[in-house]
Amino acid sequence: MKNLTSIQPSKTQPARLAALKQSFHDWNQSPDVLAKMAKRLSTTLSLETQLGIIAEEIAQTIPFDALNYRHRIARQDFVFSTGMGGPHRCEYRLTLEGSYYGTLAFHRRQKFTDEELTGLEMMLSAAICPMRNACQYIAIEQAALTDALTGIGNKRALDEALLRASALADRHGAPWSLILCDLDHFKLINDNHGHVVGDHILSRTAEKLEQAIRNSDTVYRFGGEEFAVLLPHTSEQEAREVAERIRLAIESIRVDGGETPLTVTGSCGVATHLADEAPEQWLARADEALYRAKAQGRNCTRVFASIS
Numbered sequence: 560m561k562n563l564t565s566i567q568p569s570k571t572q573p574a575r576l577a578a579l580k581q582s583f584h585d586w587n588q589s590p591d592v593l594a595k596m597a598k599r600l601s602t603t604l605s606l607e608t609q610l611g612i613i614a615e616e617i618a619q620t621i622p623f624d625a626l627n628y629r630h631r632i633a634r635q636d637f638v639f640s641t642g643m644g645g646p647h648r649c650e651y652r653l654t655l656e657g658s659y660y661g662t663l664a665f666h667r668r669q670k671f672t673d674e675e676l677t678g679l680e681m682m683l684s685a686a687i688c689p690m691r692n693a694c695q696y697i698a699i700e701q702a703a704l705t706d707a708l709t710g711i712g713n714k715r716a717l718d719e720a721l722l723r724a725s726a727l728a729d730r731h732g733a734p735w736s737l738i739l740c741d742l743d744h745f746k747l748i749n750d751n752h753g754h755v756v757g758d759h760i761l762s763r764t765a766e767k768l769e770q771a772i773r774n775s776d777t778v779y780r781f782g783g784e785e786f787a788v789l790l791p792h793t794s795e796q797e798a799r800e801v802a803e804r805i806r807l808a809i810e811s812i813r814v815d816g817g818e819t820p821l822t823v824t825g826s827c828g829v830a831t832h833l834a835d836e837a838p839e840q841w842l843a844r845a846d847e848a849l850y851r852a853k854a855q856g857r858n859c860t861r862v863f864a865s866i867s
C-alpha cells in the first residue's frame with residue numbers, strides 16, 4: 560500500500576486565515592464575468608441548464624440572435640436551441656483533452672467582430688470543463704439504463720418506462736400496449752454452439768426488434784433472452800400485429816452455425832394497459848400471455864385479452 564503523507568499537527572495561522580477570509584470575500588463579490596459564469600455552471604450537472612446559463616451570460620457581453628448546440632451522447636442526440644437565427648454564424652467544436660463535447664453555433668443579423676469572436680472563445684474556454692462534467696453525467700446515467708450486450712434499454716429502463724406509461728395511459732386514456740418476447744429453447748443454442756454464438760443471436764434479436772417497431776416504440780432487454788417492447792397509442796389488436804411482425808423478424812435471423820445457418824424463434828405475450836393498473840400487474844399479465852404462448856407450442860403470439 561502506498562504511504563500517505565501524514566498531516567503534521569499545526570499551529571493556528573491567523574495571517575493565513577485572514578487571507579483566506581479576504582480571498583473568499585473577493586471571490587464572492589467578484590464582478591469577473593468568467594468567474595461568475597463558471598460559478599453558476601458549477602452548481603448544476605444538467606447540460607440543458609448549463610446551456611441556458613451560457614446563453615444568458617454570453618448575451619450580456621456579446622449579443623446574438625440564436626444559439627444552437629448539438630451532441631450525440633451515449634447513442635442519443637442532444638439538441639439545445641434558443642432564439643431565431645440570423646445570416647451570420649460562428650461555430651465551435653468543443654473539445655477538451657482530445658475528447659469532443661458537442662458543437663455550439665451562434666447566429667446573428669450583424670457580422671461578429673474579431674474582438675467578439677475572441678470574447679466568445681474566452682467564455683467557451685471557461686465553460687468547457689463544467690460542460691464536460693455534464694456530458695459525462697448524461698453518459699453515466701444512460702449507461703445505468705442500457706444493456707451492455709445489445710445497447711438497448713435494460714430492466715431498470717423498462718421499470719421506469721412502465722411507470723411513466725401507466726401514468727400517461729391513465730391521464731390521457733390512450734391505449735398503451737406491452738409485448739414480452741422470449742427466445743425459444745435458447746439454452747440449447749448456448750449448449751450446442753456456445754455463449755459467444757448465443758450472445759451474437761441476442762444482439763441480432765435486439766437489432767431485429769428495433770427494425771420492426773416505430774420510432775415512438777421502445778425496446779428493452781429485461782432478462783437473459785427476454786425482451787420487452789412498449790407501444791404508446793397502440794390497441795390490443797395493433798399490438799398483436801406488431802408482435803407477429805417481431806416474431807417473423809426473429810424467425811428471419813440467420814447466424815453462421817457451421818454447415819447450415821443457425822435459426823431461432825421467439826414467443827410473444829401481449830397485454831394492453833387497463834385503467835388504474837399498476838405497472839407490475841400490467842407486466843404480470845403480459846408475462847402470463849407469454850407463458851401461454853410457450854405452453855401452446857412456442858413460436859407464436861398470445862394476447863391477455865381485456866374484456867371491455
Ligand SMILES: Nc1nc2c(ncn2[C@@H]2O[C@H](COP(=O)(O)OP(=O)(O)OP(=O)(O)O)[C@@H](O)[C@H]2O)c(=O)[nH]1
Pocket residue numbers: 708741742743744745746747749753754755756757758761782783784853857
Ligand atoms: N449467451 C447468453 N445466454 C444467456 C444470457 N443470459 C441468459 N442466457 C441463457 O439463456 C438460457 C435461458 O434458458 P431457459 O430459461 O431454460 O429458457 P429456454 O431454453 O429459452 O427455453 P424456453 O424459454 O422455455 O423456450 C439459459 O441457458 C441462460 O444461460 C446471455 O447474456 N448470453
